[in-house]
Amino acid sequence: NKARTFFVGGNFKMNGSLESVKSIVDRLNESKLAASTEVVIAPPAPYLYWAAQNNKKSQVFIAAQNSYDKASGAYTGEISVNCLKDVGATWVILGHSERRTILKETDEMVASKTKFALDNGVKVILCIGETLEERKAGITLEVCARQLDAVSSKVSDWSDVVVAYEPVWAIGTGLAATPEDAEETHVGIRKHLASTIGAEQAEKVRILYGGSVNGKNANTFKDKANIDGFLVGGASLKPEFVDIINSRE
């Protein structure tokens, strides 16, 4: 879909060093990136400033992997969106399945953090998706709808939200969803959004697929009208990240 700018996010997770983060940023600086792709990289929080300082590409933006729903104060260990803006990060990934599962973040917490980030001028990559158990039970869309509804009950303007559909069973497993399965779910997600935030906004929201995307399979999603980009974990640390960025050319 031409109206929705192709978007590729790189989630480094809890990996890297000053040296490796710089080498990834340098690789992006030196590579020919498809001009029409918006790229967002999410290094671990300690490296955000470093990544922002070293980035020379105007189409590349910096994201945090988490942020809190308060401006500042006695919240030891949490990340303020004001600090993010201060160091040059303009996006944040919220609701990643690893945070929902390991850190026990609820739909309500994810929604509250999403609202706070947006209200304070930080854009959000909102992750949703079902577990294998939920897929087998046939409730994929119900789960996605529940996760989205928590946010839409607090957030009415979705222009700075990108939705990342990441089936939990596909994350880090090497077992990506088929383009057909992903497209089917993306269509369902967009329909659901149309019913809650309105058709006009739903049509504009970019819906990314995430889960074992790599340099080889990225272009197999090319002809799917509702797959507006990718959120990439493991492969975002490797040279093939550039191939994923350029996979729509």
Ligand code: PEP
């Ligand atoms: C992710 O963590 O958002 C992700 C999609 O991971 P991977 O690409 O490694 O499956």
